[in-house]
Structures are given as C-alpha cells and as structure tokens.
Amino acid sequence: MALRKIATIGHPVLRQHARELTREELESAPVQRLIDDMVETMRDAAGAGIAANQVHEPVRVCVIEIADNPRYPYKPNWPLTILVNPVVEATTAETFLNFEGCLSVPNLRGQVPRFAGVRVRAWDRSGKQLDFEVKGLTAGTFQHELDHLDGKLFVDRVVDTRTLCTWSDFERFHKEEFVERAKALVARFGS
Numbered sequence: 001m002a003l004r005k006i007a008t009i010g011h012p013v014l015r016q017h018a019r020e021l022t023r024e025e026l027e028s029a030p031v032q033r034l035i036d037d038m039v040e041t042m043r044d045a046a047g048a049g050i051a052a053n054q055v056h057e058p059v060r061v062c063v064i065e066i067a068d069n070p071r072y073p074y075k076p077n078w079p080l081t082i083l084v085n086p087v088v089e090a091t092t093a094e095t096f097l098n099f100e101g102c103l104s105v106p107n108l109r110g111q112v113p114r115f116a117g118v119r120v121r122a123w124d125r126s127g128k129q130l131d132f133e134v135k136g137l138t139a140g141t142f143q144h145e146l147d148h149l150d151g152k153l154f155v156d157r158v159v160d161t162r163t164l165c166t167w168s169d170f171e172r173f174h175k176e177e178f179v180e181r182a183k184a185l186v187a188r189f190g191s
Ligand code: ZN
Pocket: 101, 102, 103, 104, 144, 148
C-alpha cells in the first residue's frame, strides 16, 4: 500500500466526470491496489471519505469511513465502505444544511444543502451488489463523495457564500451552533 497525492481545487481531474469500471477492471491488480491506497490515503489525511479522482484516477470508486474522526468529531462512526460505480437517489425531499469541508479544498468550510436520506446502490470491491439507505449527517457524507465522481466540489453547492470560512474560524465562530444542529440530526436519524 502507498499514500497517493491528493489533488486540490484547481486541478482539472477534480472536474472530470469519472468513468465506470467493468467487473474485469475491478478485479485487476491495479484497481485493487488503488482501493487499498485510497483507504490508506483517507486514513492518513483523517478524511471521512475520498473519491478516486481526488487521487488523480478518474474512475467511479469512493471509500467512506468514520472512526472517531478528529476533523468531524460530531459525525457518528460508520464502518469502512467501498463503493464502485455508485448511484445515490434521495429517499426524501427534506434537506438540511451540512457544514462541509474537503481534503481537496484545503482550509475552507461552508454550508451545503443535502438530502436527509439517500438510497445507495453500488458494487463492493469484490463486485458484490450493495443496496442500503443512509440518513442524516451520514447521508451528507455519501452525497459529498458521490459529487466528486461527477466532477463537483462542495463549494459548487454552497448557496450562501457568506457561510464560507477557514477551519480555525469555523472552530471559533460557527462550530457551537452547527454541533447543536448536528446533534439534533443524529438524535433523530441515529446517523
Ligand atoms: Zn471532498
């Protein structure tokens, strides 16, 4: 396994629509290695997830894991999930404002509307079909990662640009209010 370099905002690979993988490609050693490297890179950078185009591979693979994340301490834990050719679909019209950050957008956070529930369909790393629903804050994390595969960054979805802030100013001015809202979501949805 190896750490991969993370592309940052401005790099064209982040704006590419990532392509689907065939089952044959998924089984290949380079793609299996890519998945291992993405997990290692996400953990090293303390991300809640990472998409393949963030490590310069424009294919439809993303990984998500939340394990007492220091960048997002209010996020409930979520086991390591590897999504290949994922599709998400809203299960409710209800949205909430998520305060997001991104490994590819250093030192910036902002509020983004996200659906409060989504159905996720994908293959796992062995090509087995996954089909499950996620709600609340965790649903926001999945929508963020899926956006990457379509060449979108959270900043594209920030409705009120006055919510954009550095990480230290988030801590100083906005964290308390957002953590209260995050707690209410977790209490309601359990995630
Ligand atoms: Zn991101």
